[in-house]
Amino acid sequence: MSKIRIGVIFGGKSGEHEVSLMSATSVIRAIDPEKFQVVMLGITRQGQWLLYEGPLEALIPGEWQAKAEEDLRKDPAHFSLCILGQGPNTLSDRIDFALPILHGPNGEDGTVQGLLELLNIPYGGCGVLGAATAMDKVVAKKIFEHEGLRQAPCITFNAGELEQGTDWILDRVKTELGYPVFVKPSNMGSSVGISKVTEPAGLPEALWTAAAYDERLIIEKGIHCRELETAVLGNYELTLGAVGEILPAAEYYDYKSKYFDAASKICIPADIPSEKKQELQDMAARAYLALGCQGYARVDFLMDRDTMELYINEINAIPGFTHASMFPLLCMDIGMTYPEIIERIVELGYERYHVKNKGDDRHPSR
Ligand SMILES: Nc1ncnc2c1ncn2[C@@H]1O[C@H](COP(=O)(O)OP(=O)(O)O)[C@@H](O)[C@H]1O
Ligand SMILES: [Mg+2]
Incomplete structure (x- = not known):
């Protein structure tokens, strides 16, 4: 059986371009080469898709882009990539499965997911609906409210x-x-x-x-709060990860303290009573299903320091995925290895694809 070709999509036209490069580096490194063949698909800040075949180390410093552009100039026949359509050198021809590791708009918000739906390529993570609702805080808030989930006024x-x-x-x-x-x-x-x-x-x-x-x-x-998060994996039957706590170095968890301040810490499992943990996980599962999420996501909460009341804050459809990121660490705490998390996401992507496209099959193993 030929290996499944996983197209890992990284970079992107988003303020979180660099974060995506960090996440994708960890993900690509952990993909089992015995089972899968990785195809690296970088999106520049301008939105151009480039096939990249250079060293993985060049992702984070951004050097991958110059290399990909140079390869394209030297050998357009191999390196040009047609995103839409069927036939040689199209995305559908190059990959069997897509794994978007894109954070923020133009990737985590249902846009890339919609493209993959149109191309009939199975993919990991939330579908169009879950990604779009999770990305939009106003819409998510309305759905959470309808679901009766407590949130900050x-x-x-x-x-x-x-x-x-x-x-x-x-x-x-x-x-x-x-x-x-x-x-x-x-x-x-x-x-x-x-x-x-x-x-x-x-x-x-x-x-x-x-x-x-x-x-x-x-x-x-503003809630005077502790910040708690959990991981959800699944399409319909859900697996909940551990509950973790963020201990931001700054006054709140701003961009700098999230990615560049080593003093920001993650504590897993969070030091909270077991009933609180249960309540948080129940709220997370309800919120995940209410927004129409599938595959995986990280669900974030604020817990009032005085009353210990839990407020749902948001769902991240493509959470940070480095080895030090909360989402994989929460899954690892319940016994999964980092590569197993990725394999599970691939399985769930195929499962959703088969439910949606009964009979119309791209899974090479079937
Ligand atoms: N209502 C709130 N009360 C207290 N802190 C908040 C509140 N909303 C956001 N924050 C702080 O700001 C950070 C970023 O806000 P968040 O809504 O999670 O946006 P993002 O989607 O950018 O992560 C949170 O992690 C938290 O530290
Ligand atoms: Mg947040």
């Missing part, structure tokens, strides 16, 4: 409404939320565009910052 509105000035927002924050608040763009990730605001004077700047990233904005009541 918030105000949502369109960036266009800022044209009328910010006084009306200051009034609403004062009466409905109080300070501190977190101002967020609806559609980002990795804390990009998010500000913590402790007094009214800081609000306008935070609003403009968030508005630079998205049309729709959220102002959320």
Whole structure:
């Protein structure tokens, strides 16, 4: 039987381009070469897809791109890659299965998933619906609310409404939320565009910052909290990972403390009572199914330090995937190895594909 050719898609047109390179490096290194053949598919910051066949070490420093472009110039017949369509050198011709390891917009949000659906290529992780709903904080909040899941009180509105000035927002924050608040763009990730605001004077700047990233904005009541996360694997029957706690080096878990500050720590399992752990995992499973997630995701919570009440914060459809990242560590804590997590994601991708395309089969083993 020929090996399954897994196309690992990395980089991307997103503020989290570098983070994707880190995640993809770990994932590619862990894919069992006895079972799978890795095809590296890099997306540049401009959105160009490039086939890359150089050393893995060149991903993180970004050198892969120059090498891929040079190879393409030297040998267009081999290195050109047609994303859409059928026939030689198309994505469908080059890979059997896709594993998008892309964070943020244009990859974690259902766009790449939609492309793979159209191409009839099975893929790992959430489908279009789960990825899109999880990526959009405003939509996710509405679904969580409908599901009766507790979340931080918030105000949502369109960036266009800022044209009328910010006084009306200051009034609403004062009466409905109080300070501190977190101002967020609806559609980002990795804390990009998010500000913590402790007094009214800081609000306008935070609003403009968030508005630079998205049309729709959220102002959320700041919870004096601990940050807890769990991993979910599955399409319909779910496996829950351990519960972990983030101990951010900064005042909150901003972009820098997430990826570049060694003082940010992860504690697994989180030091919380077993009933809390159970409650969190139940909420995570409900939230995952409510958003239509499949494959895998990381579900994040805020826990009030005084009352210990749990608030669902968000679902990450393609969470950080380095060896030091929370998602794989939570799965490893329940007994899986890092390569087993990837294999399970591939299996779940094929399982979903078969349910959706009964009879129309690309699995080389069948
Ligand atoms: N309502 C809140 N109360 C307290 N801290 C928050 C709140 N919302 C966000 N944060 C802090 O900001 C970080 C980033 O916010 P989050 O909503 O998770 O966005 P992202 O999608 O960018 O990860 C969180 O990890 C947490 O540290
Ligand atoms: Mg987050």
